Every structure is written in C-alpha cells, then in structure tokens.
Amino acid sequence: EDQVTQSPEALRLQEGESSSLNCSYTVSGLRGLFWYRQDPGKGPEFLFTLYSAGEEKEKERLKATLTKKESFLHITAPKPEDSATYLCAVQAPSGNTPLVFGKGTRLSVIA
Amino acid sequence: DSGVTQTPKHLITATGQRVTLRCSPRSGDLSVYWYQQSLDQGLQFLIQYYNGEERAKGNILERFSAQQFPDLHSELNLSSLELGDSALYFCASSVVGGFRETEAFFGQGTRLTVV
Numbered sequence: 223e224d225q226v227t228q229s230p231e232a233l234r235l236q237e238g239e240s241s242s243l244n245c246s247y248t249v250s251g252l253r254g255l256f257w258y259r260q261d262p263g264k265g266p267e268f269l270f271t272l273y274s275a276g277e278e279k280e281k282e283r284l285k286a287t288l289t290k291k292e293s294f295l296h297i298t299a300p301k302p303e304d305s306a307t308y309l310c311a312v313q314a315p316s317g318n319t320p321l322v323f324g325k326g327t328r329l330s331v332i333a
Numbered sequence: 334d335s336g337v338t339q340t341p342k343h344l345i346t347a348t349g350q351r352v353t354l355r356c357s358p359r360s361g362d363l364s365v366y367w368y369q370q371s372l373d374q375g376l377q378f379l380i381q382y383y384n385g386e387e388r389a390k391g392n393i394l395e396r397f398s399a400q401q402f403p404d405l406h407s408e409l410n411l412s413s414l415e416l417g418d419s420a421l422y423f424c425a426s427s428v429v430g431g432f433r434e435t436e437a438f439f440g441q442g443t444r445l446t447v448v
Contacts, residue, residue, distance in 0.1 A: 256436070256437075258439075263421075263442075263444070264441055264442070265335065265337075265339075265423055265439035265440050265441045265442050266376070266423070266425075266439045267335070267439070268335075268436055268437070268438055268439075271436050309375075309376065311376075319389060320366050320378045320381050320389050320391065321366070321378070321425075321437055322378065323368075323375055323376040323378075324375065325375035326375060
C-alpha cells in the first residue's frame, strides 16, 4: 500500500529563519511526487511536481527536492505569508491512479 | 483561481438526510477526483472518474456515490448522513494526458456540517 509520512506535524519559525519539511514515501514505483499548499478552509494549491530522484524545482522562497525515498521542501527566509499547511502526495505509475496524501506540515511564520 | 468550481461552498443538514455536491472541472480536464478532508484524517481519496467512467475507488462508503456527466461535471451524492460525515469535500481535476500531465488542481471545497 502506498504511504506518505510528513514531518514535522507542525513547525514554528521566526521570519527569515530557513528550514525544511520532510516527506517520506513508499510506493511501488513513482509516477510523480506533488507538493501543495493549503490555507485554512481552502482547497490545496498546486506548487510542484517532481518525477525522478535528483530533480529540484524552485518557486520564490520554496525549493523542492526528491530522492528515491523522500522529498524535502526547503523554505528560505520565510515570511508570515508563507504560513500554511504544506501537503505532499505521491502517485503510482499504474495509469491514472489518484494522489495519496500525507497529513501535512502546519507551518507558522512569526514576524 | 484553480479553474475547478465546487458548489455549494457550505452545507448544513440533519442526520439521515441526503445531499449532492457538484464539481465543474477545469476546461479540458477529463479526470475528476473526490477527496474528503477531516481534521484527524487528512485528505482521503474517495473516487475518480475519467471521461464519464469510474476509474478508481478509495475508501468510499456505500452510502456515498458519484457520477460524471457527458459535459464532464461530476456530482457526489451522500445519503443517510451521519455526524461523522461532517468534513470538507474537495474535487480535483487533471488532464491525464501524457506522462507529465498529471498535476491535479483542486476546487475550494464544500464544507458539510451534519447536525
């Protein structure tokens, strides 16, 4: 069974204090690993897809990396507006399978 | 704006009742996914439709059903509602075309409260 574990469950940072969120996964092959941002009461907002080990993608203060067993979401010099829950999901390669999500990391950035 | 539209945004109903949640996917997307999100469970996959046909089923209760219509909009029907069905219900859509065209975009959700 495909599984996704995210850590930590919650993270509190001072503005400008860089850190990383972890997503460990077990899946029979990997079609893609996805990162989403979710604000309270809103739908998940797509951030990145990573397809193969060694791949990296960046968007503003966020950088996602992928290895064969885990992915990291690095947040550089975060701002209060980066506060949200960050969700990781995986998709197995057997055609058109749904995304399996982790429970997320709740990030709070304090000014 | 993701381009995925869900209605209604909020729904309050009594136990034992039946409700229908509606989702319009992004233009051109053939695949629709339904997810349930409760506080302690995270996002749980319910069911997927692709171009009108059921493609994958997750932990969907027998009291719940869904369909995708010829215009590709989808409806999730929840019946004999229980207090524990209170949750956010999300719809997502994706192209499901080539290998790298599988990003799923989510709607803003329907918050269901069963009283």
